[in-house]
Amino acid sequence: IGSFFQERPVLKNPFLEDALLRGYLRRHLPQEAAFSDLCAFGERVANEVDDWGRECEVTPPRLVHFDPWGRRVDHIVTSPAWKHMKDLSAQEGLVAIGYERSFGEWSRVYQMSKLYIFSPSSGLYTCPLAMTDGAAKVIQSIGVSWPTDEAYSRLTTRQPDRFWTSGQWMTERQGGSDVGSGTETVAVPQTDGSYKLHGFKWFTSATDADMTLTLARIQDRTGATTPGSRGLSLFYAEVSRDEEGRLKGIEVQRLKDKLGTRQMPTAELLLDGLQLSEEGRGVASIANMLTITRIHNSVSAAAAMRRVVQLARDYATRRSAFGKPLKDHPLHIQTLARMEVETRGAFLLVMDVCRLLGREESGMATQLDTHLLRLLTPVVKLYTGKQAVAVVSEGLESFGGQGYIEDTGLPGLLRDAQVLSIWEGTTNVLSLDVLRCVARSSGMVLHAYVTHAKVQGASSVSSLAPAVKAVNSALSELEDFVQVAATRAPGYLELAARD
Ligand code: MFK
Ligand code: FAD
Structure with missing residues (x-):
């Protein structure tokens, strides 16, 4: 069978490998405690948790409808690794950090940084964690009282034996x-x-x-x-x-x-x-949950992009073609660089939304921050959800044929990315949510955005009046368009059916 065996791409500590994450935290959260925790967690993810994630993939859950004597039991049998993920999530405070608020307005950034390095190795345990976080948020916003006080304390605990999802x-x-x-x-x-x-x-x-x-x-x-x-x-x-x-x-x-x-x-x-x-x-009450789970979704999307780029970068140093390592082929490096740019853009947008969430929850948010959070939540979810599929797909190609081989663990990254644009609101539904918040705030969310982006001449509401007017008229034109399309114009479906 020959003597050549390709070295596999190696997952190293995802915190230490991520210069952008470390740089971002150094600028905003220069706390030794957070750094050492993230570094230790990154080590654990690379050396222990990633294997559990793989076990979750190869030992999927199954449903046992009946016990041996015919009684209906509906047991969902999960792998030991899936159970480890639950205990780990409590111990590491993956939900709790958001509610302990030890780092004040930066607590959400810290929590989401942990989830960001955990997500691609988590065997999708980030899904129940997102919903757990969202439920805690809803209970907190309604007011923690009986009977949900017990639930709230279990959703946000660090004790594995008490932790609920x-x-x-x-x-x-x-x-x-x-x-x-x-x-x-x-x-x-x-x-x-x-x-x-x-x-x-x-x-x-x-x-x-x-x-x-x-x-x-x-x-x-x-x-x-x-x-x-x-x-x-x-x-x-x-x-x-x-x-x-x-x-x-x-x-x-x-x-x-x-x-x-x-x-x-x-x-x-x-x-x-x-x-x-x-x-x-x-619907209005569960909207708080949607905000949290959509932000988690965006964290997972950026994390999937980062993971595939990290592995592809490592592989480029181990794999050779045409007489030299992939890393020395300018065209290959250009491909990796494009993925890196997309990943960085996604990361910075996601972290800015986490920053705004942290400000709102710690009572530091200005009205501008609140508008911005409302506007950017659907935007970051729809954008990163789509980009994750594109970047991870490109990433798989950078391993050549091995990117398509199941037991490398790589194809799972693409399969799992595909859901990110579907659940928690599809791209179109979130686009309409952007219009909803523009309309309901009478354009104030756009004012917040323009102010935030420091666009020239947009420092007062009055200077934005034309933009707001344009948005409002675009909204009514959209309605007119829908009416016309429905009544008079030949619809797309009819056109598509013609020879
Ligand atoms: C790895 C990370 C994983 C993440 C976890 C994944 C696991 C879970 C997977 C799931 O998919 S769970 C199901 C997720 N489902 C959705 O996301 C539903 C998508 N559809 C929408 O979002 C629709 O836009 C919506 C259902 C909200 C439309 O409902 P309505 O009732 O037609 O909307 P309407 O009448 O405009 O708004 C009702 C109220 O809700 C209004 O409040 P008010 O009555 O006080 O005015 C709205 O302002 C409010 N609202 C709606 N969307 C909001 C919102 N408030 C804040 N933020 C929003 N996004
Ligand atoms: P539809 O609403 O039928 O959408 C079909 C298409 O129409 C989409 O392309 C959509 O963008 C488009 N569309 C719909 N409305 C409009 C509009 N007004 N304008 C333009 N386009 C529009 N749900 C839960 O509640 N809990 C869960 O735990 C959960 N887990 C899930 C896990 C997985 C793996 C998946 C795939 C889905 C899960 N979902 C869950 C469901 C998910 O949230 C929904 O599938 C999703 O919100 C889309 O709803 P739908 O399937 O009814 O699609």
């Missing part, structure tokens, strides 16, 4: 983007003030969670519900089992067979008998 069960068969019209789940009031939920949730990720936040329509005494998003309320539910291990009030229909994110269970669920925590204004 949360789900975010919104999507139903009729609507994932349009949950307002698509949600059929009803909540039936009980005499003790709680509610029983009846419905079918079509996508529920990390279904082994300990609790969830979900949406449903409250039935009145006649059984009627209010349609649309005004009829939706937010519910808190604990996912518990009886003494015989059976899930209480939940049936798991099946686990989904997915392109990627195979490390983590995504189920279809029938709900029943869950407890209400918050009534009314479901």
Whole structure:
């Protein structure tokens, strides 16, 4: 078989390998404690956690519907590595740091830096962590009181034996983007003030969670519900089992067979008998969760780009072609440099949004910061989600044929990147969210952006009046366009169907 064997690309400490991350933190968070923690965690990620991540991929979760005696149990069996990830997440404070706020306004930047070096090795455990963080945020914003005080303390603890993760069960068969019209789940009031939920949730990720936040329509005494998003309320539910291990009030229909994110269970669920925590204004209430999970999504997207670039850079020193290492081929280096530029751009945008989140949560945010956070959250999610697919795909090519080989671990990076533009709001839905926040703030989010970007002559609201007017008229033109397209113009679908 010959004597040549190619050296594999080696994952080194992702914190020490990332000059941009270290430089960013040196400028903004020059704390020895944060540096030494990130350095030690980076070591752990390279030497221990990455192998667990791989184990999560090769030992995906499976659903056991029945026990040996035929009783329905709906056990989701996960790998030991997936369980290690849960303990590690608590120990390392991957959610807790955001709530302890030891570094004041920079706490979110510190937390997200840890998640950034963890994400590509996490076996997608960043998914339950994102939802856990989002749930803690929602509970905190509603007001931590019974019965969610216990949940909040478990979601934000560093003690592995107390740590809980949360789900975010919104999507139903009729609507994932349009949950307002698509949600059929009803909540039936009980005499003790709680509610029983009846419905079918079509996508529920990390279904082994300990609790969830979900949406449903409250039935009145006649059984009627209010349609649309005004009829939706937010519910808190604990996912518990009886003494015989059976899930209480939940049936798991099946686990989904997915392109990627195979490390983590995504189920279809029938709900029943869950407890209400918050009534009314479901979509507006869960929006706090969406902000957090969309920021996590962006962190994971930038992290996927960084990981593939790190590995590709290392590989370029180990692989030779046409008589010299890849690193000495200018065209190959140009390709890597382009990936590096995209990765750096994504990283800086993501970290700026984390910075704004940290400022808002520590009471330091100006009104400009708050507007900016609202505007940039959908922008950073939609941009980095798309770019991650492009950069990771390019990255795979830089390993040649080996980039396509399953047990190198590389193809999983691309599969997992593909979901980043779909869940937590597709690109188009987030584009519309940008328009929503422009319209609802009467253009103030744009004013904040222009001020922030220090565009010449945009230092006062009045100087922005023409821009705001243009946006408003563009919005009404868009509506006119939709009307015209719907009534008179030949639609794209009709055109596409013509010979
Ligand atoms: C690795 C990291 C992984 C991350 C975790 C992944 C696991 C989870 C995977 C999931 O995919 S969970 C499901 C995610 N689902 C979505 O993201 C839904 C996408 N669809 C939307 O975002 C729609 O725009 C939306 C459902 C919000 C539209 O609903 P409506 O009811 O038609 O919107 P409407 O009437 O404009 O707004 C209702 C209220 O919500 C308004 O408040 P007010 O009543 O007070 O005016 C809005 O201002 C508010 N709102 C809507 N979007 C908001 C928001 N507020 C703040 N931020 C937003 N983004
Ligand atoms: P649709 O809304 O049917 O969208 C189809 C297409 O139409 C998209 O291209 C979209 O951009 C476009 N579109 C829709 N509306 C508009 C519009 N107004 N203007 C222009 N274009 C539009 N959901 C949960 O609630 N919890 C979970 O844990 C969860 N986990 C998931 C895990 C995975 C692996 C995946 C793939 C999905 C998960 N989801 C989860 C569901 C996910 O959030 C939805 O699939 C997503 O929000 C899109 O909704 P949809 O599937 O109904 O697509």
